[in-house]
Every structure is written in structure tokens, then in C-alpha cells.
Amino acid sequence: MLTLDYHALLPELIVAGTVLVTLVVDIVTRRKHLVAIIGVLGLFAAAVPILTLSFCGSLDFCSSTEASRVMFGGAYVIDGYALVLKGVFIFAGFVALLLSIGYLESDRYYEGEYYFLLVASVLGGMAMASSRDFVSMIVALELVSGPAFMLAGWRKGDARSNEASLKFFITGVIALALTLFGVSLLYGLTGTQQFDQIAVLSETVADVPLFTLAVIFIVLGFGFKVSAVPFHFWTPDTYQGAPPPVTAWLSVGSKGAGFVALLTVCYLALPAATDVWGPLIWIVAALSMTVGNVVALKQTNVMRLLGYSSIAQAGFMLAPFGAVAASGAGDLARPFQATITYFVIYAVMNLGAFGTAIIIGQRVGSYELEDWGGLSKYATGVALSLAVFFMSLAGVPPLAGWFAKFAMFRATIGVGNWWGYSIAIVAAVNAVIAFVYYAKVMKSAFFDDVPEGIDVDVAMSDAIPAPIGLAVGLAVVGVFLFGVLPGLAANVGNFSTDLLGTLGL
């Protein structure tokens, strides 16, 4: 008889229930924003068991005093790492839903189904964070991207949106095929698809060339999902063409799922192959930073600019991991912590940046940078919020971004050999390049003149929709909180790796 730890599964169960309820509510009501509100409440409710699970380990009266709850023989694990990531996915879904409410009201496409798909995608991310075998992980990864493919093409009448969806879909499917092929080879070699068993059994096949090939396929497949260079070609077109709230979800939720997959698989399943994926990730990280930032310099459309910026940020996130693994310096816990810390901060500031961009886009009617000129002269608050997020992305203290960069540099330089130093230099050069284009947006918003054709009175005629305002406000608070109290973010990163440590890995 199968016994389940319902407390541990509660967050997923609540969100799964929410997915179904949104569908039913969509049928019975004509007021579609109710569907979104149910989605928001469901995600909010799912955050409660995540908190209770987080503190359960330190409380005596809890049903399980184990820090991590292992289910199905190690195939599904609720530990600090999983909980932190679930929290990030819920937050990202929460913000994306809030951004969508205001956005879809001004648009004339199906609404109820849209919210349903978005919540389903969040559920995928949550299941993904706990998956510790390939079957669960890939199915969950598809639940993240499947709805996202369709959401990207939601504006059916818009050719750009169609292009966004199709490019995303085709590259996504190719990436999936590549990963699955690698997984099948790995299964053939080891006879198992569960991460902890692969880690043990793969030591005997570490010298077989086919094992190397399988690892390369898997890492490359996930590389598409995180849109790292050279697998990034779909990203700018998709980010520009998809409805902006969907882009916000893609840049954090969908990309995050790719990161989780890459890190979990490399760290838990493939420690025997660090000499393969270490240099690979090192190269991909260096390329992503450089190409993403250099191309972003020339962008005139803010959505494309944020697209390239997110490619570059992916490079920053991977850098410590690649440096430590490539040099074979052993302890992967520290880069792991740096990467998770970076990801948590990136999620908050990037969602805020997209939220602000959506507010401005709706008022100005364009995402072209030249139309954003002189924003501060007629919308000071919005321009300030733009400054907060873009300066945070650039890494200016006291905004959260500086600590993300600091943790990344500390981990890469801490390696203490040329793998670490060289990528730290690449990252430093790139941080400067990145500052240039983030500052370019600032200059446009604060110092340029209001361009002809932008009617300030029309642009300012509506108040900011409350849901978007709430989403951006939350992100502003987050950016300052993490920036002023960096210990908070570091603790989150520590929390996730401490518990990974208790698994004996």
C-alpha cells in the first residue's frame, strides 16, 4: 500500500487543485479576472505549507523532524533546495499573474484559459524542484514549457507573437529530444534513471566515451532551456513577440526550470563527469556573458534588450559553477550556493524590470527606447522604479544585484586557480559592458527630451492598474531588502545547500 507524506506534497497539491478550479471557474463566470484572482490566492495558499515545511525541521512537535523528506525511494525529495526553488517559482508565478491581469484587460484574447495555463506552468516548476529522477524531472520540465509555448503565441492575430511561439516551440522540442537521447544513453549504461543511483553506478562507466557523449547531450539540451549562448537564438525573438507578462514568466520561470534541471542533474547525478560538464559550462558561461552583453549594447527595443540581458545574466549565474567544476576543485557546495543566491535575486529584480517595462509600454504604447525619452518629466515614480531595477541588474549597491554579483565573484575567485581567475576577469569586463546599456536606458528616461508624437496627457490619463502596481511594489521591496540585508539572500542560498549536504552528497 502506498503511503504518501501529504504535508510534503501539500504545496503541489494546492496548486494542482488551483489549476482545476481555475478551469471550472472560467466556465461558470463571465468576469474573467476572477480566474486570475483564484490563481493568485491558490499560489498564496501554496506558500503556507512551504513555510511550515521549512521550519518543520527545527521544531520538535512536527510529524517528521527530518530536515528533508524523501519519497518514492529517493525519486522525489522535499529539502531546503527544493523549498527555496518552489518559493521562487510561486513568487514568479504570483507576479506574472498580477502583471497579466492588468495586461489582458487591455487586450482582447481568451483570458480564463490563459490564467489556467500560467498556473499549470508554475506547478511544473514546483514539481521540477523536487524531482530526483529523470522521468519526474523531464515530465515536470515539459509542464513548465508546454503551457509556455502556447502562452507565447497567445496574441493569435499578431505575427510576431506567432513567430515567438513557433521559434520557442521548435527549439524547445529539439532541446528536449537531445536531452532525452542523452538520458536514454545514460539509462543504457547504468540501468537506472534515478540521480543518486546514477551518481554511484556511473563511476564504473566514467571512462566509456558513450558516457561522455550522453553527458554532453544532456547539458546541451538544458543549455537551450536556459537560453545560454550558443543556444540562445530563439530568446530575443520570443521575448519581443510574446505578450510581455508571458515574457516575464519565461525569463524567470521557464529559464529557472532549465537552471534547476541543469544544476540538479550535474550536481546530484553526474559528479563522475565533472571533467566533461565543468569545462562545458565554463565555456557556455563565458560566451553567454560576452555575447549577451555585447549584442545588448546595440538594442533599441527594451524587450529585446531585456532578452539579451537575461542571456548575459544566465552566464553570470553559471560562472561559479563552471569554474569550480572545471578546475576539479572538489567542493561544489559553495558555487552552488552562489548560483542559487544569484538566481533568487535575479528572479526578483528581473520580474520587477519587466513589470516596470509593461507599465511604461502600456502608457507610451511602444517598447522602443527612443519613445521612452524624458519619462521622468511626466512619470517620475515609474522612471524611479525603472532606475531601481535596471541599476540592480547592473549591480549597483545598495540594490540587491550587487550582492548577487559579489557572491558570484567571491565563489569564482575563491577557486584559486586560472579557471576561476579567468572567468572572474571575463565577468568583470562584462559587468562594465552591462552597465553601459543599463545606463543607456536610464539616460533616455531621465535626460532625453520627450519625443514628438508621445502625448504626455494621454500617457498619464490612466492610473497604474492595482495588480501591476502591487507586483512591482513587491519587487521593489525585495530588491531593497536583499540589497540592504544581503545576509537574507545568502541565508536562503545556504539553507538550500546545507540540506543538500545532509543527503550525504
Place this chain on the structure above:
Amino acid sequence: MTVSIADWFKETANWVFILLAIPTLLGAWRTVTSNNIVRSVLYLVVSLGGAAAMFLSLGAAFVGWTVVLVYIGAVIILFLIGIMITRAPLGMKAELSHASNVRMPAALLSLSMFVLVAWGLIDAFSNTAIEPFEPTPTSDIANLIFSRFVVPFEVVSIVLLAALIGGIALARRDDGGGA
């Protein structure tokens, strides 16, 4: 322990393999090269049928029949219905055959991929003898799905639900307006 070519041909199972592999490969080849999309789909049936038969010959009855039911039975029909309802022009279509300037790189890429994987597989498994085994009863698979793999199973059901709902919303003809 290496097997000589002559010994290889003495084995009946290998003849079965060859008989199944030839139509599978030809079907796959014609699927890609055919200029008519309906024919492409029908050639795919041949290829998938060969793959299913190969699973059966390996004793993996469940996987074999799943390929028949799901791929040949459902996915191919879906392709044909998809072609019909989108009112795609049937018959020969010049655009289906790619411009010749991408043919060579594509062929080169596929070939090198094939050589790489084939070499890897031969290197890893050529000397591995497969022990005779009892075919897995389907009831074991069913038990596993509802115990060990219950989370991915439930997740798949939501993937399919999402695909269904999203597909309808996207494919539905409308004047750009929602309900």
C-alpha cells in the same frame, strides 16, 4: 569476445532484426524526402511499425504495443486530421523540399551525429552479451505507475490537460476576441 561476421548471420534473431530494420530505415528515409506531406505521414507509419515490431522482438511487449496504439493509432491520425482541418494544400509542394544550400550542411550534421553515436554505442556495448530475460508483465508496469511513478503520472495528466485546453484556445477560429 568478438563475434565474426559469419557467426552473426547464423543467428536467427539477427535475420529478424535485418528484416525489420530495412523497412524501418526506408520508411524514415522516404518520410524526410517525400514531397507530399500525406505520403510523408504514411511512410512514417511504416517506420514506426518497424520500430514497434523491433520492441516486440526484444520482448518488450508493452512498449511495442504502446508504439502501435499511441503513435500509429493516435499520433498519425492526429497528423492527418491536423492537415485536413488547417486546410493545408494537399499534394506535391515544392516548399517542402528545402533550398539546396541548407541540404549539404544538414546532411553533414546528421551524418556526423550518426557516426558519433554509432561509434559510441559500438564502443560501449559491442561485447556485451544480453542475458535472456522474462518479458516484463504489463501488471508490473501498472503497479509501478501507481506507486513509484505516481507523481510524474499525475504531472503528465496535467500536461495533457493543458495541451488540450491551450490547443483549443489557440486553434479556435475567432475574430481576435475572447468569450
